[in-house]
Amino acid sequence: MDLKIKEDEVAVFAIGGLGEIGKNMYAIQYQDEIVIVDAGIKFPEDELLGIDYVISDYQYLAEHQNKIKGLFITHGHEDHIGGIPYFLQKVPNVPIYAGPLATALIKGKLEEHGLLESTKMNVLQESDVVTFNNLSVEFFRTTHSIPDTLGIAIHTPQGVIIQTGDYKFDLTPVGNQPGPNLQKMAKLGTDGVLLLLSDSTNAEIPTFSKSERFVGNTIHQIVERIDGRIIFATFASNLYRVSQAVDAAIQNGRKVAVFGRSMEQAIVNGRELGYLDIPDSEILDASEINKLPANKVMLLCTGSQGEPMAALSRIANGTHRQISIQPDDTVIFSSNPIPGNTVSVNHLINALEEAGANVIHGKVNNIHASGHGGQEEQKLMLRLIKPKYFMPIHGEYRMLKIHTELAQLCGVPKENTFIYENGDVLALTQNSARKAGHVPAGDVYVDGNGIGDISSEVIEDRQMLSEEGLVIVVATIDYKKGLVLSGPDILSRGFVYMRESGNLINQAQKHIFHTIKTHLDNDDAVAEDVLKQDIVDNLQEFLYRRTERHPVILPMIISTQV
Structure with missing residues (x-):
């Protein structure tokens, strides 16, 4: 499969990240060179039963892997790096370029999947420039809820294409982190930018996002007034938040476990890379927790998204080996639920409250600040970069639409803005932009160790099983004599309670018996697959008339035919 682009055109397309939150993966192709930005996962919505992650369809990139020059990472969040092991299993030997923290996180993932030794990792600094034959890549510092976030500028023969990554303009960042490099962004804009791909996550928020330092002040105030033990839950990757929680604990005489x-x-x-300054004397071993008064301890843990196997969930349901909820515990959630996790987080908060803990969460108490810029920051980025063409990325459709309207307010002509779907190809020159076909970019489901072996039909079956239940039909047939030797018997799981539905079951058995006999009496050679489908169709119709439900029907025919 080849792109429908001319020799002098640059192709830009998303493998994931458009019309959704997560699964970010973008490609820029010029002639025989492809640069990829990010390779993330998406967490499944509730209806994707049994699915662990959703990743991108890497088919086009696998077919053209000889053209891929590198995978460039904007930052170390799962929706930008979580798909890397799966990508490399499909498309091996792609060199990866990432900042120091993202590199450390990626190496951990690659080691788990046995890919570390075979993968070339390149640690980036903002001042680096990576050059290929036709394309070159440079970087500019941004701020987000994780250190080492970079915007990426791809220089092509037709002009510069900028992908912002996730960003906000935090002018008072925490710790020794520098702020966003406004000068470099402005220099890129002054020199001329062909296309801007910009984060749309908070396009519905009309203001600037709060600084991380604002959250730190709130955390300090909350920690000061709590007398019992504190359990602090946040994203492990948010080292700014971790740093402020630890600082608040130490300043109030608490040790941290x-x-x-x-x-x-x-x-x-964080300690190795210099983002966290935590003395060894302030870190408490798990075995020493109960040796100190409750008001001298803070537990720092994972699980703010309700993950069932994370530390906080195990503490809440009483299965953690070392920690159980005590009556005066205060649990602080310093994060907001990401899409797909709201129900799990609410269940976790309820479980903690029922166990006797006092729960403080972000929306009510201002202990979380988004890492994504609101409309004012999106407009600032547009004014700094001054792109000729604009494509919003990383957001659901309504977010992309609002972001496009902001671009038009900032001087980008309407005809130069593009709301695309994953796989749509934008072909660019210095003076033209057009849609140039589509590449495969559907969802691929990761279920346990299986990658891509769960189809949409399987998901539909799982949904039907969860909502409507299962009916198993068992019959023994002598095809030669045209007789039903036993059955049909019916077993129900999750459909009706057998003991209280005798009349329905009896009528269903007679219905199935009639269906089988009709086949045996009318056909010289009965095809078993046709018979099974007829049983399913007829029983589905009968049961829906009686119950208005559509259970999954599984016919099992035992044949005496040799």
Whole structure:
């Protein structure tokens, strides 16, 4: 499969990230060179039963892997790096370029999947420039809810294409982190930018996003007034938030104990890279927690998104080996639920409250600040970059639409703005922009160790099983004599209670018996697959008339035919 582009055109397309939150993956292609930006996952919505992650369809990139020059990472969040192991299994030997923290996080993922030794990792600094034959890539510093966030500028023969990554303009960042590099953004804009791909997540928020430092002040105030033990839950990757929680604990005479593998690794990475300044004397071993008064302890843990196996969920349901909820515990959620996790988070908060804890969460108490810029920041980015063409990315359709309207307010002509779907190809030159076909970009489901082996039909069956139940039909047939030797018997799971539905079951058995006999009496050679489908169709119709339900029907025919 080849793109429908001319020799002098640059192709820009999303493998994931348009019309959705998550699964970010964008490609820029000029002739025989492809640069990829990010390779993320999306967390499944509730209706995707049994699915762990949703990743992108890498078919086009696999077919053209000889053209891929590198995978460039804007930052270390799961919706930007979580798909890398799956991508490399499909498209091996692609060199990866990422900042220091993202590199550390990616290496951990690659090691788990046995891909670390075979993958070339390149650690980026903002001042680096990576050059290929026709394309070159440079970077500019942004601010987000994780350190080492970069915007990416791809220089092509037709002009510069900028992908912002996730960003906000935090002018008072926490710790020793520099702020966004406004000068470099403005220089790129002054020199001329062909296309801007910009984060749309908070396009519905009309203001600037709060600074992380604002949240730090709130955390300090909350910690000061709590007398019992504190359990602080946040994203392990949000080292700014972790730093402020630890600082608040230390200033109030508390030692910090860390729980959850990803949080433990985040502390290690943060200290090694200089983002966290935590003296060894302030870190408490799990075995020492009960030796100190409750008001001298803070537990820092994972699980703010309601993940069932994370530390906080196990603490809430009483299955954690070392920690159980005590009556005066206060649990602080310093995050908002990401799409797909709202129900899980609410269940977790309820479980903690029922166990006796006092729960403080972000929306009510101002202990969370988004890492994504609101409309004012999106307009500032547009004014700094001054693109000729504009394509909003990383957002659901309504967010993309609002962001496009903001671009038009900032001087981008309406005909130069493009709301595309995953797989749509934008072909660009210095003076033209057009839609140039489509590449595969559907969802691929990760279920346990299986990748892409769960189809939409399987998901539909799972949904039907969860909502309507299962009916199993068992019959023994002698095809030669045209007789039903036993059955048909019916077993029900999740459809009706057998003991209280005798009349319905009896009538269903007679209905199925009639269906089988009709086949046996009318056909010289009965095709078993046709018979099974006829049983399903007829029984579905009968049961819907009686119950208005559509259970999954599984016919099992035992044949005496040799």
